[in-house]
Amino acid sequence: MNHNDEITMAPGHDNTQVLGLDFHNPVFPLSALAIIAFILYALIYPDAANTQLTAARGWSIEHFDWLFMIVGNIFVLLCLVLIVLPLGRIRLGGENARPEHSRLSWFSMLFAAGMGIGLMFWSVAEPVAYYTDWYGTPLNAAAGTPEGASAAIGATMFHWGLHPWAIYGVVGLSLAFFAYNRGLPLSLRSAFTPLLGNRVRGWPGHLIDITAVLATIFGLATSLGFGASQAAGGLNYLFDVPNTLGTQIAIIVGVTAVALFSVWRGIDGGVKLFSNINMVLALLLLLFVVLTGSTLLFLNGLWDTTLAYASHIVPLSSWIGRDDTTWYHGWTVFYWAWWISWSPFVGMFIARVSRGRTVREFLTAVLLVPTLVTIVWMSAFGGTALAQSAAGVGELANGISDVSLAMFHMLEQLPLTTLTSSLAILLVLIFFVTSSDSGSLVIDSITAGGKTDAPRGQRVFWATLEGVIAGILLYGGGDAALGALQAGAVATGLPFSLVLLVMCVGLVKSLRQEHRDLVLAGAT
Template identity: 85%
Template sequence: MIHDDDPILAPGQDNKQILGLDFHNPVFPLSALAILGFIIYALVYPDAANTQLTAARGFAIEHFDWLFMIAGNIFVILCLVLIVLPLGRIRLGGPDARPEHSLVSWFSMLFAAGMGIGLMFWSVAEPVAYYTDWYGTPLNAAAGTPEGASAAIGATMFHWGLHPWAIYAVVGLSLAFFAYNRGLPLTLRSAFTPLLGDRVRGWFGHLVDILAVLATIFGLATSLGFGATQAAGGLNYLFDVPNTLGTQIAIIVVVTSVALLSVWRGIDGGVKLFSNINMVIALALLLFVILTGSTLMFVHGLWDTSLAYLDHILPLSNWIGRQDTTWYHGWTVFYWAWWISWSPFVGMFIARVSRGRTVREFLMAVLLVPTLVTLVWMSAFGGNALAQSQAGIGALADGIGEVSLAMFQMLEHLPLTTLTSSMAIVLVLVFFITSSDSGSLVIDSITAGGKVDAPRSQRVFWATLEGVIAGILLYGGGDKALGALQAGAVATGLPFTLVLLVMCVGLVKSLREEQRALGLGKVA
């Protein structure tokens, strides 16, 4: 058992102070060099970078689909088991620790960092895409049929429900436990201390943290770059604002500028504030769609979506003998690799704001509550979109043209279109801001050796770099450069899958030790 005064790891150990920055050597400089090298390569050879990294992503998805699926199932089962076991009574930070944030603010922050932005686009686009056979159908369900509609909404919930949140929960719980109950740095390497001991201070630990930095900043920059093109498309669709490179760059500048203000103000004055704003706007938009779309249809849709999710979760979790290979690889396995590549960022941020929660409370809030919220959101937005598609109403009747427009095309056939679409655009931009500032805090912590109080200038450096990467790649290489960046981020999901599986072993081992020490029930 590792105690707080053990010398194996300490936050900020081996740090260097240069030009007002407090960074961990060699994680900070090697991460910065790797980022710079990739930007140069993607700008000079955008086609080659896109081809090579897309091939790496394809290799991981096609040859290790079984690993992604097995790991995803393990994470869900582990989280559900920990909720009901006596281990769930362990408190993050010790028996006397108390939460630092209110329940509402805590949930708002973890949800906004987790996948709020994705739900804005895919809750509408994804079920319609499956129903109209845009790129294959789940389990080879017949497109355009009631069975196809059930499979479409069930598969969409599968991709945004228990499995992705279990991935985030495993990482977040591991990092929170080792940081707050063992006094270790808030970095990914700390989760391996029970298994590797002092060796985590060596190159294995450096490599894990560097990969976490690269996956986080590349994922955020990709999201920001593609998000700028999607937001610009929405502005053009609604207000005839020219969808040009200049508009897209302007969106990146605005989002990055507000994110800089947020990270400068810290969690309480920045991330928490914008996350709470997010949830208020999202709740208002959700209630509007429920009340104006058809409340009765929503009630039926909630029931149908729940049943579809339960009916399809087991066959969709299976990896043996799948006949829907194109759809399975292009959607499910891609999603699992993407969620896993994002898990260091989202998991670490959730850990950062979860001190004082019990393991059971943590897992219920990170796993079960977001799944229920997603169920409601999907029933409202996805249900309305499917209903329009089935009834032959509007653009969605013909399937998905541009993903970025699907939400607006659905809202177009509800009252007060301009107001609700404007709310949707604001919500998208604020979600980008919360993703950027929470990601900057995470990268800052990793590159500062696990310290959570590194200089503000360091937070500003990483927040600025995210926007610069997105802007430069969008300007210099367009979709090909951003596609290469995304493919590279997804490809990191393969090594991180192994990292997360090993992390689970260390977590269970240490939780059982904590249970013995505190006398919380019988340990087998």
Template identity: 95%
Template sequence: MNINDDPTMAPGHDNTQVLGLDFHNPVFPISALAIIAFVLYALVYPDAANTQLTAARGWSIEHFDWLFMIVGNIFVGLCLVLIVLPLGRIRLGGQDARPDHSLVSWFSMLFAAGMGIGLMFWSVAEPVAYYTEWYGTPLNAAAGTPQGARAAMGATMFHWGLHPWAIYGVVGLSLAFFAYNRGLPLSLRSAFTPLLGNRVRGWSGHLIDITAVLATIFGLATSLGFGASQAAGGLNYLFDVPNTLGTQIAIIIAVTAVALFSVWRGIDGGVKLFSNINMVIALLLLLFVVLTGSTLLFLNGLWDTTLAYLTHIVPLSNWIGRDDTTWFHGWTVFYWAWWISWSPFVGMFIARVSRGRTVREFLTAVLLVPTLVTIVWMSAFGGNALAQSAAGVGELANGISDVSLAMFQMLEQLPLTTLTSTMAIVLVLVFFITSSDSGSLVIDSITAGGKVDAPRTQRVFWATLEGVIAGVLLYGGGDKALGALQAGAVATGLPFSLVLLVMCVGLVKSLRQEHRDLVLASAI
């Protein structure tokens, strides 16, 4: 199906212009009203909202752990197969299309949007948590032993390696293919055209897009709210800045203000700029930790981390007969639900900046390169943290007391602590900015009917709303209100896992047809 054959599928069809906004009916108004209603409920009844949504999240994780694991494994297998099959030669946008962004800028944007902020905290906190049995150990490995250290690094890589990026990759590839090769709007509903046909223009498509908007903005607002608490904790730890509600709100305001500047400038003038800044600071911090920690430890860690990942990926991917259920549900299944709930946001943003890439190039950059980069990052930061914990050096010797402080506690044992910790705080804040601005562009596109050139005021509206939600919930309900929002976002991972499976069927079907058409065209 091509947009030229059906003009009603054109971006912006059935849009309404009100107060400088160009929004799609009924996705924009229903999404906005649902967000307002939920925020009001979480503010008025924070305890009840937190209890109910946490129960919903727990129920989905406990009863559908098998589904989350199967879905994750299918996505990894599908991405790897598409890389090696002839289908990988298909170019997003047609065979004459060329990339809009340089390779470095492209990778910087997709990595920053995907999980850059998470690695800042969990690359240190997660392996130490497993090693010291903070909340169970992976595969019941003995805590505080060499075996436990290997399992800790293998499990951490498992959570941040191929599986989450495969989830993002499938969504991003589907959206990019249907937008650039089929001429459909850059909106989640377009990926279901092979299966739903013209019904994607009706309520089936509306519900898909509305769910994507809610999952995206709830996930972003949650991260911004909790991130403000974590950044304030770091400022307090390093510079004795009071970790008060006022400090946290000020951080949210500052991050939102810079994000507004970024979305106003657009991808080239804003998002790309901050993503490149991210990568430069991250590279400098990585080199510092490698050179001042222990270069030999890092080099050995590269091999050990890679081997631990390869050794543990199969048993960790299994869901049958697990005897580490508490750890398995609390960490792995939670992560999988979280990655799936974030996939519309990250996948759509990756699609938006990936025109002109081949399927093979796209999946290699989205799946394999980030996994290799994460191995390097984990070997440096996680390796140093585990070495300090095992040697009884510093505060990490006692395990994890506060996730937000783990990175700073590790850096405290290295030279130039104030400088590197300041760099870490700046990096955290810039990662928040890139998540906020890229998320705003995604929500803007969905609620504008797939348009990528909606009015700037509309981008500003969504970026502002993210900051307002985070600040209001933090002020009015604290961690319980934010926890309710996070639980709600994670709970959407269950229905979305089924949605993504259906998306895979449509993607493979359409890629095969595209390949047949190319073969026939070349034979003529």
């Protein structure tokens, strides 16, 4: 095929080999220096860093809420259109490419990397928070009423359904297409080749990749740090384990150690293994909640959750004339900025494991299947939590006092509390491992110039660095330092939203060219 608007660029074309490492100049050294500089700043001035970056995050959310909403809506529509158009028949890797993983393992890895860990906490905490007016209510629905319950579960599904997965899907599809169909490096810069041409080899490409590395590692380190605090809170609640800094550091060390084992073994022996384990454990916990709670409530909840999502998705997608500004900015726009900042990491990992899938199969698995699974999960966990809150049963009757304990408060009202809560903690920890592992693979690929077979030592370096960053910030600056890191990651959502829009243009342009070439060749 002749693609005049694109270039050929071999993975690792500007790489340097030092001490057994194979890294890309200047992405690897500049990323490392930027990370070190930020950590030092956050440690020396944690409160100032938190204040400044939180202000930057707040400014972007307040003034560009319309942009985040438009971008999210465009991605959903684009993915749905690509599923039904003839472009959906294009196969990632060419007509003869075949998938490397079974559908079940493939989906398990997608879900574990995408948002599995978030659903463990927020599937319970979020609908109850909205229902009890913890921080405003969606669309100003009356708290504590049936209408408020419908808005609560509908808004939670809105935040964890089509929109975030569409963001991941667009990035993942772009990266997979340009890597497997155009022979470009598996790196974020490759998706901009149709628009930047040879300039992706230079500083525009370097800056794109460096920003992706920083957003990924800061997001992962933040999640690991806050997750250690949440896991320690759960252990304290269940087993009276002291919720101290030492406990939280020990959790980070333990998770990082398992992640190192996983990342050393690679995708098949590491990420795939732990993702499959997680899916089995999550299914067991889901079945337990359904069978020991109210099965009838769950079955009714499937319909109620689906209906609530369908009836609220349009008004929640609008940015015009909103009266629930506090809730809208504090939840929806924040989520959209967070998902966008995470999209280089999740999108690239999805691309990494999706060779051989058609565009239609890819987007169906990345967009529609996770949404359906989330409806089931939310109907069980969110529905049970709302029922307990509405009936005045247990701690959830008083709303949310601690997000990290919401799941345990819900499980406390069901049989075998200690066993199921222990299973929930184990699930959280394994989700942390899969997130750290997949993130290390992604960062390693970017900093190795798009190579997927860089030395194992580099993957180990990045996995270790994630744990070190989380531990140091937790030890040296506490929640203020971690908050600064999170605010910095979310603030990158604003420039990245524009970057992703440009990426969409290049993707559609190249898919249309690919389809024309296939039609001329008689392949489709």
